[in-house]
Structure formats: structure tokens, C-alpha cells
Amino acid sequence: MKVNSKKTVRLSLVLSIFLIALTALTPGDRYFEIQKNLDIFATLYKEVNTYYVDDINPNKVIKTGINAMLSELDPYTNYIPEDDIEDYRTMTTNQYGGIGALIGKRNGKNMVIMPYDGFPAHENGLIIGDEILAVDGIDVTEKSISEISKLLKGQANTKVNLTVKKFGAKETSDIELKREKITIDNVPYYGLVTNDIGYIKLSDFTTDAGKEVKDALVELKSKGATKVILDLRGNPGGLLSEAVNVSNVFIPKGSEVVTTKGKVKDWNKTYKALNNPVDTDIPLVVLTSSRSASASEIVAGVMQDYDRGVLVGQKSFGKGLVQATRPLSYNSQLKVTTAKYYTPSGRCIQAIDYSHRNPDGSVGKVPDSLKVAFQTKNGRTVYDGGGIDPDVGVQQNFLAPITVSLVNKSLLFEYANEYHLNNKQITPAKDFDLSDAEYEKFVSWLSTKDFDYTTKVEETLDKLKDIAMKEKYYDEIEPQINALRKQVMHNKELDLRKFKSEIKFMLEEEIVSRYYLQKGIIESSFDHDPDILQSVKVLNDQARYNKLLAN
Template sequence: MKRTGTFTVTLVLIFFLIVSAAFMRSNDLFFELKQQITIFNDTVREVTLHYIDETTPRSLVTRAIHSMLESLDPYTVFIDEGEQLQMEIFSSGGYGGIGLEAGYRGDQIVIIAPIEGYPAYRAGLRAGDIILRVNGVDVSGLNPEDVQRLTIGDIGSEMNLTIQRTGISEAMEFSLIRERIELKNIHHADRVGSDASIGYLHLSRFGQNAAEEVRQALIAMDAEKSLGGIVLDFRNNPGGLLNEAVELVDLFVEPGITVVETRGRNDAYNTLMASTRPPLFANLPLTVLINEGSASASEVVAGALQDLDRAVIVGQSSFGKGLVQSIRPLSYNTSLKITISRYYTPSGRSIQSDLSSANGESLAVDSNRVLRRYMTRNGREVLDGRGILPDLEIREQDATLLELALRHSNTYLMFVNRKLSETGFQDESGVPGTLFSEFVRYLIENEFTFETPADRLLEEMDQLIGNFPKESLARENINELKALLRDHKISQIYENQSIIEQNLAIEWISQTAGESESRRAKLNYDAVLKEAVVLLENRYRYQSYLIP
């Protein structure tokens, strides 16, 4: 009995020591926090009152906060009162803008995804373009939210965007007119395939009710004619609500399966989200299309379906945004958007690509998380640290300088407008077979041109020959080179005939039959989608990607 009492006392003492130690650590933390805030307050007061030049507490504190957060990760940002209002406008579902999502790639701000159908997309901007300036404002030192806000303005107002594109040495300038941006979840739903048995859904974001909208769209297509497979298109989808991503996976996997896990320093942010309902389409073959514009919630869905061997992922590597943010309200109508945890797929891998600060130091990345290997449910090997890598990689063809110039200048639109004004709207006649040859004549008549590195080099030479001993001969040679370059540009039109004919057909259909038919026409020219459909129609080949 005495020994039992002694044992009980010992347990109580151990418990008391553990609790005391935890309390002391907590006490130490709060003491240090109070101490440092006191030092900071004293410093701000002394600088405000005694510094040689006039300063304001607001400017000093704002700069201090931004400097502090810059040492953490790119997505942890302070939102002041003015920015709070703009953020509410941006997230309300409709605003005046150009339709793009900005994010980090290393220490550079890039376009994550241009929204199809809006000014940024129509002008030829694409995922991965590095944003240099917005309306002449240098964006270095800004965060993606700042850049996003710079693009917002009155509907119909003009804005200028300067970007740098990989493979092109010179910066590119775009002049864009802001439009009302209506944020929709499903951009397009259709039936594709040789017998129209494949359901296709292009999800542009994971907003409220996204999963339910997908569910209803698939049910409607299946009721019309039994589906033989499904394509989920997440290309240029920057993400959205995590719960919508989980509910979407719910449609395709059995209940009780881990979809995503979040892990943070604080236990309150450690969550495990699993499927909860019987699947709507448990056995239908499924492919998911991704590219470098697929981020966040898009990657959660793609990663879960890949880890569970429930879908074949087709396209290009995704963006790699696997950090979870929470908005914490602060005093005086300000707030803090703070990274609280990381996403992990069912296999345990992180989808976060490496983040680097301006000085090259790695930020917000687990120190032991460098390209570790994980296994899917069937035993296939997958890697972490690079976003989601596709099972079947298909590179989308890069646009040429000619193609960019034609889109940027709205030449397709103007030509089709003129053609239709001459002939009238005759959508029942289809796309005229002579459209390309007429388009070439239109370009020549209107002296269409586009700038190349060779043009800039010749222009520089032209300016330098003023002091050349044989100026007239040199200028004659330069003019001959310019003529050759003009001929070469015309030949490029014929070399790019196939893609030009595609864009002419799409523009023609858009203006004669409407945007919905135009989207359907685009699917016929989509090489990545075609490959996904071929895969779904060949069950043996489809299964071969899911078995190690």
C-alpha cells in the first residue's frame, strides 16, 4: 500500500514538473515577445522624435513589418486598410482587370495563369512570363498580391504590362483594356472522343460550389449518354478553396481515403482531410490535364488522384504552390496573410517547389525534403519538391514571334470583322476555304510587320553608319538586308499556315456562332487533350500508366 502511494506521488511530481516546464517555456516566450516589442516601440518613438529628417510612425512601422515578413516566405504579407478593400473587391467574384493570377518563381513574380477568354489570355500572355512592370511601376520588391492589385481598375481603362519571356532576350510590352472579370468555376463542359463518350470539364478555379458544379455537369452528361471516361482540365487553374478540392476527389475514390494532409508548427493547423461519400464515378477511366499554371488546390486534386492511382496525369509539371495561408485580422482594419502549414498528398510528399529569396537562400522548405521518393498505392514512384510531375508529359507548342504579334495586335479579330462586314454573317456556310489566302493579302495590304532581334540589330547598324567612310554603300547593304528580312517574314506566314488557319477558324466561329462554339472548336486543335482522349479510349495503354 505504501509503495502504491509512493508511486502515485512520483507520478504527480513528474506531471507537475512537465507542466511547470511547459509553463516556463511559454512564460519565456511571452517575456521575450514583450521585451522585443518594448524595444521596438522605444526605437520607433526615438526615431520619430529625434531623427534629423522628419519621419512618421506609420511609414517606419510599415517598412519594418514588410522587412520582417520578407525574411519568411513570399506568401506571408501584411495587408493595410487600403489593400484590404481592394482584396475584398478582387475576391468578390467580379472586378475590372485583365484576368491573370500572379505568383512567385524563385524571387521573381510570374504569371501563374492567364484566365482564358480575358485580355491577358487573348493578348498572348502565358504562365511563366516574368512580370517586370505594371503601368511603368517596377514590381521588384513587391509581392504577388501587390502586383495583382496594380492590375485592378475601372472597366474600360487601359493598362500596360512589361514582361520577360524565357527564350526571348528583349522585354515584351502589352497594352491591355480592363474588362469585368467574372470568376467562374467551370469554363467549359463538353463531350469529346471518337464516339463522344468522354466527358470533358475545364475547371478554371476552385471557388464556392466548384465540386458540386462538376458533379452536376458529369451527371447531366452521363444521363444524356453513358460516359466511357472523364477528362478534368486544370490547366491554368490557380487553385482556390481546399474543401472544394477534397470534395472533388470525393467523386472518384471510396470513402475514408486520405486526400490531403496539412502540417504546421501549431497543432491546430495539422489536419487530415479524407473522402467521406460513396464515389459517383468509382470505375470510370480518368485523366487530369495540368501545366505550369496549375497551382494550389489544382495540385491537391492532381496529386491525390495520382497517389491513389485513380487518374493518369497528362501535360506539363504544375506550378508547385504547396503552402497554406490564413488571413488573421489585425487592428485598424488591417490583416496578416500568414503561411501556417504545408500541403502533403496521400503518399506523404509535398507539392511545394523550392522558394528562394533574393540572396539565394532557401525559404519555407523542409531542410530534409530534397527530391525524396514516395510510392503510390500501386507502388509507382513519385517525387516531391517539384509540384506535380505528369505521368504522360506533353509539351505545348511555344508561340512564335509572328503568332504573338498577330494575337497581340488583334489582327485576327480585325480581319474577320472586315470580312464579315463585306459578306454578312453566314454561320451556316462554315469557315470559308479561302480564308487563309485572303488573310495573307490583308496582311500585305496593311503592311503588317513584327519586330525581331534582327530588326533591332539592323536599326542599330543604321544609326551607326553616319560616320562610316562609305556611308552610301553601307546603307545600301543595310536596305538590302531589310528587304530580305521582309521577305523572310512573309515566308514565315506560310511556314505557320497550320496554326494561323486554326486561329482564323476559331475567330470566325466565335463571331458567327458564339463563344461556346468557339471553345468547342478549340478542343479540336488541342494536342494535349487529344492525347488524353486517345489514352482513355485504349484501356490497356491507360492501365499501363497506373501499374509499376
């Protein structure tokens, strides 16, 4: 059956125009190969469109083909169709029209996870744990979070009606909100960890990131900060220009920040600090993690190369690439990797291998033979080829299986909602501490909840049993396996005691968020966050701080 021949002709025409444009930029000796393969692609699509047994969706098929082609290059070169342009703009600007709330699923229900302070959701009384049932009369109970998000977003000053079931309420209620232009701060929090140590959390590098860091540092100094922690953990990066601006807060005007080098020589550029800094001497710790990427790594690398601050935490992600967006036809765009960037010492921290990464996406261990050594301003040795190594490493703490189960089953989330319902107020976030008696109430509350789990040791024993049975050794080692299983068999009651401290810390953060939102979570972490505790130690030991930055 022949279907939609007009679409086929139109697609062939678009491909032909694309071919002409592409070949104009391609060396002559590659012209034939490019023309041949594009012709194969066009004729292949035409044949599939004509003869395939079912109707095919041209947009879906072509998008799949484009994405498969780009995936052969690197993970950051992406096709952005017209339908996704708004989401891309939101990601790069941190601005959108909406109600100002993070929505997520908890136990299959669509709930408010975090209302942003001062925006419509928060101002109209939506709180964490409220369930969203309908948007403008459209039932959303079976819809995905992305579908609900699209319904909630819209032009500023337009109205949206929500049907909500407040936590603890039996009846539903209708709430009318007026959408606003939502701008999410790059710096969601800054404050004092101690009387003289300031803390700045930088979560993105969208427009004005440099200004926000500058303003935060100025205010912290006015409040008595003589040392500062810049937290880049989990920051995925963003605008290269803002990486320059953030670096400029701490290094002198005219200092080289980053150099980009790519195929198009005219685009190669060295970026320098253009403004007067806020403070080039204040003792500085920069926190990094395996998810600190791109612009975060530029800032961290600059501070390390100039010996401007001590890096604390974990090896960064390892993304030393620069992307630019190029316009395509029909309002679509291509985000394409155009260059690699190099920190002032001359190193590129791009992970050598795109394909072999840790489960969290970060680069694994790079063999020493593949690394190249570079020198910081003071002569310290630093390396390229796979992220930035911290000056002071802090081991990541992995959660116990029982804690993971409590999180995954939303039991900490649910208990925090109940706690908030029954307690109108709590102490300030920094001071909040769940008493032993209150923890016992939580343990008692859990007694009727299902949160079974399997430990890694139990999983390993199961695998050992399977292997032993396949290789016919099980009868001989069955008594030993059963003895081990009995010894390591988890007990929920015992685990709630054994891992009390980490469960208690996470529960405290959940509870604090109900009263003080995102800022409360950050402040609540100060007394148990290993990276922050280590940073405070470094900043309070001037001799050690100086030694870490010396040759």
C-alpha cells in the same frame, strides 16, 4: 519642418498594441529582440515623418514597409489594406456587384474583351470590341483598367450609365445598365469532346467548385460520356475545402485527401472525403500546366497517388503551402502561410526554392539529389519538392515571333471584330474552320498593317555582333555574321505561310469568341489543343491507360 505629429503618435500607439499582442505569442528568449526592432521601427518612422524634406503619406510608407517585410517570407504572405478588401473578397468568392464583363486595353483603347453570358453587359448588347469612353459621365479614356473596374462595380440593383462606341460605328451611344450580383462559375464549360469522352474545365476553387464538378460529371454521363477529362491548366487554386470536394467526386468516401502541418500544432489536420462519390471507376485524365497551383495540385496529386487517373500536360507550379487570413486593426487583414500540405502518399510538392523560377513562375528543374521518392497506391514512384510531374508529358508549343506580334498588336482581335461585323452567323464552334480563301483575305488585310518583329535568331546575331565588337573580333567574322543574317532575315509574307496553321488556329478562336463567347473558344480548341489530343489518345487506348497506372 514638423508634419502631422498626431499621426505619428497614433502610429506609435498602434505599434505598441501590436508589440504587446505579438510578444504574448512569442517565446520568452526572443522577446527582447522583437521589442528592440519594433522600437527602432517606430522611432525611425517618427524621425522621418518629422524631418524629411517633403510631406510623406503614412499609409503608403507603412504599406511599403510591411510589404517589404513580408516579401522576405514567401510570395503568398500578403498584407491586405482596407481599400483592397473588396478586391480580395471578389478573388476568393468569384462574386461581385457589376455588369459582368471583362474589360481590357487594346491599342490604347478601353474595350470589352469578354461579356459573360446572361449578365447585364451581354443582355444589353455589349460585345467584344466595344470601346468604353465614359462611366456615369466620367471620361475614362485615360484611366487604367483597375480604375474603370472600380467605377463599373457597385451594389446590385444600382444603375450605371456607359458611353460606348460600338465597333464599326461612327457615333457614340449611351447605355444604361443595372448592376447585378455577378457570380463567375468555377466550371465555365463542360461538354463532349467526342461521343463518349466528356470534358470539364475547372478554372477556380471558390465556393461550390466541388458541386459544379459533380453536377457537370453527372450531366456528361447522362449524355453518354464513359470517360472524362478534368482540365486544371492555368487554375491558380483557392479554397482547400473545395480541393477536398472536387477530389471526392472521383474517390471513395472516407479516403484521405490532404494533410496540413504547420507551426501551430492545433491547426494540423487531415482532410478526408466526406461524401459519396459520383464515380470511382470512370477512366479519367487530369490536365496540368506550369500554372496549375495549390488546390489544383492537391486534386492532381490525389488522383495520381491513388492511381485514380492519368496526369497529362506539364509539371505543375509547385505551391504546397496553405494560407489563412487573420484580422488586423482598421479592417485590414493579413493573408499568412500557416502550413504545408501533403498528399496521401506523404509528399509535399512545394518548390524547394522560392527565388529561382522559370519566367512563367513555375519551378525549374529540381536536382534529383533534393527529391524524395514516394509510392502511389499501386507502387508507382512519385517525387516531392517542386510541382507534380505528369504521367504523360506534352511539350509546350511556343508561338512564332510573327504570331506573337499579331497578338500583341491586337491584329487578330481587330480582324475578328471586322469578320463578326460582316458575317451575321457561323457554324458551331466545334465545326468552325477558316477556309484557305478566308485566310488569304486576312493576309491581304494585314498588308496595310504594321506588325514588324524580331526573331530570337536575329536578336542573338545582334548580341554576337556587340560582343565581337567589344572583344575586337568583329572585323574577322563580319562576313560570316552578315551571311547568317541574310540567311535568317525574316520575311513577313513567308512567315504568314510558314506559320499558317498556328496563326489560323488562333484567329479561329478569336472569331468564334464573337459568336459563342468563352465557351466557343474552348470548343474551338478541341481539334488542335495538344494536351486534349493526347488525352483522347490515352483514354481511347485502354491497355496504355491501364499500364500507365500500374506498378
